[in-house]
Amino acid sequence: MLSSLFLLKVFFVFINSSYSSGANAKLRYQITSGNVGGVFDMEPEVGTIFIAQPLDYEQNKLYKLHVLASDGKWEDYATVIVTIVNKNDEAPVFSVNEYYGSMTEELDGSPVFVLQVLPLHSLYCANAKLRYQITSGNVGGVFDMEPEVGTIFIAQPLDYEQNKLYKLHVLASDGKWEDYATVIVTIFIIDEVTGKIYAQITLDREARAVWRFVVLATDEGGEGLTGFTDVIINVWDINDNAPLFACAPDNCNGDVTENSPPGTSVMEMTATDLDDAAVGQNAVLAYKIVGNAALNGANRGADVFSINPATGTVSVAMSGLDREQTDSYILVVEARDGGGMIGTATATIHVTDVNDHVPHFLDRSCSIRIPESSEPNTPIIELAAEDADAGENGQLTFSVVAGDPEQKFYMVSHRQEQRGTLRLKKHLDYERPGEQRFNLTIKVEDMQYSSLLHCTLEVEDCNDHAPVFIPHFLQLPAVREDVAPGTSVASVAATDLDSGLNREITYSIAPESDPYHLFSVDQSGLVTVASELDREKVAQHHLVVLATDHGTAPLTGTATIQMALLDVNDNGPEFEAVYAPIVWENVLGPQVVQLNQSSTLLRAVDQDSEENGSPFSFSVPLEYRYSNDFHLQDNGNDTATITTLRAFDRERQKEFLLPLRSYLYSSVILMCHAFMFVSLTDISATEFMERRSNLKSKYELLGDFLSDMLSVGADDINIFSLVEVRHRTLDVRFSVHSTPFLRVERVHGYLAAHKQKTAPFDSLQVFSTEGGGSLAGSLSSFSSAGLEEGTAAGHECLKEWGPRFEKLKALYERAEGSDL
Numbered sequence: 001m002l003s004s005l006f007l008l009k010v011f012f013v014f015i016n017s018s019y020s021s022g023a024n025a026k027l028r029y030q031i032t033s034g035n036v037g038g039v040f041d042m043e044p045e046v047g048t049i050f051i052a053q054p055l056d057y058e059q060n061k062l063y064k065l066h067v068l069a070s071d072g073k074w075e076d077y078a079t080v081i082v083t084i085v086n087k088n089d090e091a092p093v094f095s096v097n098e099y100y101g102s103m104t105e106e107l108d109g110s111p112v113f114v115l116q117v118l119p120l121h122s123l124y125c126a127n128a129k130l131r132y133q134i135t136s137g138n139v140g141g142v143f144d145m146e147p148e149v150g151t152i153f154i155a156q157p158l159d160y161e162q163n164k165l166y167k168l169h170v171l172a173s174d175g176k177w178e179d180y181a182t183v184i185v186t187i188f189i190i191d192e193v194t195g196k197i198y199a200q201i202t203l204d205r206e207a208r209a210v211w212r213f214v215v216l217a218t219d220e221g222g223e224g225l226t227g228f229t230d231v232i233i234n235v236w237d238i239n240d241n242a243p244l245f246a247c248a249p250d251n252c253n254g255d256v257t258e259n260s261p262p263g264t265s266v267m268e269m270t271a272t273d274l275d276d277a278a279v280g281q282n283a284v285l286a287y288k289i290v291g292n293a294a295l296n297g298a299n300r301g302a303d304v305f306s307i308n309p310a311t312g313t314v315s316v317a318m319s320g321l322d323r324e325q326t327d328s329y330i331l332v333v334e335a336r337d338g339g340g341m342i343g344t345a346t347a348t349i350h351v352t353d354v355n356d357h358v359p360h361f362l363d364r365s366c367s368i369r370i371p372e373s374s375e376p377n378t379p380i381i382e383l384a385a386e387d388a389d390a391g392e393n394g395q396l397t398f399s400v401v402a403g404d405p406e407q408k409f410y411m412v413s414h415r416q417e418q419r420g421t422l423r424l425k426k427h428l429d430y431e432r433p434g435e436q437r438f439n440l441t442i443k444v445e446d447m448q449y450s451s452l453l454h455c456t457l458e459v460e461d462c463n464d465h466a467p468v469f470i471p472h473f474l475q476l477p478a479v480r481e482d483v484a485p486g487t488s489v490a491s492v493a494a495t496d497l498d499s500g501l502n503r504e505i506t507y508s509i510a511p512e513s514d515p516y517h518l519f520s521v522d523q524s525g526l527v528t529v530a531s532e533l534d535r536e537k538v539a540q541h542h543l544v545v546l547a548t549d550h551g552t553a554p555l556t557g558t559a560t561i562q563m564a565l566l567d568v569n570d571n572g573p574e575f576e577a578v579y580a581p582i583v584w585e586n587v588l589g590p591q592v593v594q595l596n597q598s599s600t601l602l603r604a605v606d607q608d609s610e611e612n613g614s615p616f617s618f619s620v621p622l623e624y625r626y627s628n629d630f631h632l633q634d635n636g637n638d639t640a641t642i643t644t645l646r647a648f649d650r651e652r653q654k655e656f657l658l659p660l661r662s663y664l665y666s667s668v669i670l671m672c673h674a675f676m677f678v679s680l681t682d683i684s685a686t687e688f689m690e691r692r693s694n695l696k697s698k699y700e701l702l703g704d705f706l707s708d709m710l711s712v713g714a715d716d717i718n719i720f721s722l723v724e725v726r727h728r729t730l731d732v733r734f735s736v737h738s739t740p741f742l743r744v745e746r747v748h749g750y751l752a753a754h755k756q757k758t759a760p761f762d763s764l765q766v767f768s769t770e771g772g773g774s775l776a777g778s779l780s781s782f783s784s785a786g787l788e789e790g791t792a793a794g795h796e797c798l799k800e801w802g803p804r805f806e807k808l809k810a811l812y813e814r815a816e817g818s819d820l
Contacts (some may be wrong), residue, residue: 205235237276239339252347271335281338291332355393358449402441463551467494469559481535494547502551510544535565569612576603
């Protein structure tokens, strides 16, 4: 491709200064004539002349362009002369490929002109200065050549008997380009006596029509006078050349538009005959079609085309050319000269397309399903159509023309492949009215015709909506904590905008909102009490009800139910603290018993609400009310005081059992039972903790004893306090971490260890436990006021405490008989 090359710019000067500005001064330029071959172009607004086509010095050496300038009303003209400077871009070419010359052998060897070879290259151009030379064929060097003008001379004597013909190869060069030609020099024989001249080669008029040479005649045996004459031999034509088609063998091609009427010219099948047209009928040609066949499709063997016998013009002979049925034909054309010689050529005629077919879809309808979660630009379906036309007439465009008012879809056309892809343009929403189904009308069209296809597009619901509760928060009236399991407390309902499995809902309660599994919800949304409630454990419930759909992946909505519990008097009073009462021996009564390090008062508490709590009343069983040992004084303010009535001797009896009762006056009267061991001790903290040899310490033996006695694991016993309240008197406290003790009983331990005792410890000094529901049974059945040291009665009374203390009794008996 030739880039536009700036050549010059044309200016026009205004004579009237008032006219040289403003809208009237806007000029338009154009070349009106002289632009042969359209090699120049002109910028219409600024007057610049460009080179638009390649220049050829050998074709045009000068251009005379006529230029017009106009402002719309007035015009002016100018002439631009462009001179082309030659460039050495042409190789020298000999005028003919073969030159012919002739000589007689009688020449004596003096330089004699034979012929001159000339190229077609211009002789008047500096670039055309040529150099000539004979490259081969000059046997014996009998010829020489003038290097600057191309003249061939005889340089040595000729001898017909040695060489009858010379074939010289000649080179012409301009220093850059080269060309070659062949010079054939024949030798004629002339009879010295009769003067008859004989040709030694077969003459070819088409190669050389005229031979010319000089004949000399000498008298006196060659020693006398000499005369000469020019001999011109005209070669007479005979019909020895068959017609030749210039386009043969591979370039005879024609084109015709389909549906062309008969008589439409298609192509020229012109042949040439090298024979002499002036002599008889040797070069007079007649044409005819000898083969008329279709390459494919219909019209096989039919005379679809005809030829003018005189001119060789091929025309349409019959109607009904259809490219879609037959797109090419093969013709065999014959050219016959007047002498009967024949030349043939094969022509291919291509039928070009006309847009005469309507495109149509390969499918008569289409049905598509697409998830609503599809992203924009997602391909949905690929539609194929066909159009029997070719080229631009067969390039198809697809579009959505109806059924898509919000332009949710678009088509991508693959025009040459005759297919289109339907793609999503915007997000879909199945829950939005009108977006569950689309009835699309899709059009396919070429440059002139079109057809339609109706597509049904079903949108598949995706799980993109979570269930929603209405209301999502319920504040329920307070419910009694003794409500029976199975009682319904609330009803919830959730809805899901999705469809199918995506809207089916399963209800459940979030485990973290109901850690004790006290409530349940069925699939109708009814919330019921599943287990017994306990206000003292959880006073207010915040249930989170879950509604989970069945989609993939499932989505969940929540509702919160807030419900407070009304108290029921289901808890008896219990002592406020763990008491470890101590009585000093040999102190006369009355003596107020010190219950712990900070108080001499017994206090009771109740886990129920205030309405079901205080006031409390303290007493001892009837059989202990007239004891001479202790006196229990109810202070009337939820406290009580224990007073000794006499002096005690530790060596005679070191511990006493005093059952206590604390009453709660309410609609339901419950009792809390507790017992205490009052003990005098004689061991230090160091002795309690130290190990002797490989034996366990009293601390370790205590842990083993409690684990065995209470039927719990050793890890559930936690000895958490060791206090030496005074010299050789210890408080040892422990807790039990095991389910029966955590839920039904609260067990606290206080132990007194005695140095002289062989058992690991003397006795369990204080237990405080709720009687109702205890695995030990009620402790109110104790009948002994104390455990006397070393007596079977002291041990036997343990069996009345209930089944849990059977092991304690056995351990006492085993300890008494041990040597430890």
